[in-house]
Amino acid sequence: MSRVKGLYAVTPDLADTALLRSKVRQVLAGGARLLQYRNKAADRNLRREQAAVLRQLCADAGATLIINDDVELACEIDAHGVHVGADDAAVSAARARLGDNKIIGASCYSDLARARCAAAEGADYIAFGSFFASSVKPNAVRAPVALLTSARNIGIPVAAIGGITLDNAGQLIHAGADALAVISALFSASDVKTAAREFCELFTQANA
Secondary structure: OOOOOEEEEEOOOOOOHHHHHHHHHHHHHOOOOEEEEOOOOOOHHHHHHHHHHHHHHHHHHOOEEEEEOOHHHHHHHOOOEEEEOOOOOOHHHHHHHHOOOOEEEEEEEOOHHHHHHHHHHOOOEEEEOOOOOOOOOOOOOOOOOHHHHHHHHHOOOEEEEOOOOOOOHHHHHHHOOOEEEEOHHHHOOOOHHHHHHHHHHHHHHHOO
């Protein structure tokens, strides 16, 4: 069974490792079992420190840890996999480096052809977005919700990202998203644990 499903928690740029640990612990306590470590502002040493902390938290919770962009960091800390975008390592190169037992995800934006190529190269899941206005990537290409339905034919799990909130998440699940990648609506919530639980419940309700 695929581990790429449900709430896909993606970390914000936090320099404070203790704060990051606290927030991720709450996300996991709320039910998230898929986490991506993403910190575009950190230097190499901080990224390795934070990734190692999250690797242990995920191990304790039985959760899956994916590293954003950095194949070598994923190898160093023995993360469960890596997520690559257009400017990162090719899926085929990441697969060659990580081997067959790691998870590789690929950002496909609004491009079905790119998604098909990623799947052919060995990606385990594909991600589309931004579906809604995003404070993290305000200039991101917008993807139509119907794209999720079309992407189901590729045959691997489909993740949605970009401006996702509790109010708009349902339509993405209904359209075919297996996982919802959420940053701000989760980590900036006044009660992070409750927000995580409510996102998880959306999938439970959809599958009822």
